[in-house]
Amino acid sequence: MTRKKLNLSYIDNDSMRKATFNKRKKGFMKKIHELTVLCGIEACAVVYNPSNSTPEAWPSNSGVKNVVEKFEMLTEVEQEKRMVNHEGFLKQNISKAVANNNKKMKDNGERLMKEVMFQLLRGKRDEFKLTNKNREDLCNYIDQYLRELHHHKNETLKRSSEATNAMAPPSMVEPIISSSEIPEEVNTLTGAAADQQEYYPVGLSDQYQYQQQYEYPIEPQDLIDNPSQNQDQQEEWLISNDGPF
Template identity: 35%
Template sequence: MTRNKVNYALIEDDTKRKISYDKRLKGLLKKTDELKTLCDVEVATVIYDPYRNEPYAFPNNNVVRNTFIKFKELPILDRSKNMVTREEFTKKRIKKLEEQLQKIRKENRVKEMTNEMYELFNRKTHSVDMSTSYLNDLRCVIKKNLKQVHELMIKEADGEGFTSNAPQPIVEPMLSSRDNFEGTMDPSPLLF
């Protein structure tokens, strides 16, 4: 049986909220105990809720008190090592999302230039007044694709691209001299 997707919002019905609270509290305490047992760490959980007059301490009050005392006795640097404020967390998250956005923009630009390259090869119309940055991006994409084609040709000529054990026919390279192609080659003569 599959679970229904839970909408994370305050449950308005008091009885449903209490039932959900009890189930999740039981699961949280089970996970806490598993963490303590499996990783051999000291764990203390304090829960304030509207259903009890005093806070719920797991595993018991003495363990919780001792754990917090040890924590308070740590030097400030060690104590705050893995702690972040909401502002720091938000800044880190924004930075990470900006990096992802830049990566996606770059990928989209390469795809756009690849499509433009294919349109040029198919002699579709193109703008005469292209900017130098646009032409440079297009040149880079064409160079990259030429390099990939060259590597595939070398693999095929060396027999690396074949999977069967049967003898393969020798394929003549398309260029008369493969050695001359290994240097950097200006792709512009191949475009027109």
């Protein structure tokens, strides 16, 4: 069962006011004790009772005296660093309320300028009676709106480009055998020598390969026995006048 909301106002009934005072005082002392134990701080409290001329101190008179003496030993700047009194508390609340009010007014103004901008784009110019200040605010809002659109566009393109680059395959395939692992016996031709090929007549290529395989010297073509050529030479010798017959 939820507690009934308390009405913060002065209690006119004397007996009820005294009973509330004693009850709240005990709860207040208990909270201070819990604060000192849980947070490990030094604290004290002095409560004045309208019906009693002697104030009540917590935890004791000597304890209150020690805490006050330590506080007075601090510099003025350290004493007022986090000090909050009634006046300071009210000023903080007023500052927060003013800041919140300004934020609400700014949000409402931006909503109004956004509505005016889209209505003007639809051609509804006669529905608004804009002052010079309203026109200036509208221009500023349009500029800010366009900047946000460009920023959003650039961010979207950047993310899309990064995703495409991450999914793209590698441009080159690394060789399985590096250049340092190629055997020394392999001879590579460079320049024009790589494009030149040796030509051998028909019938001599097999002989050339055989000779190179067994490292025989290459026999000149003129010394190769050609039967047809020998027959022609014999016929010329027989019909020559200088022959033996």
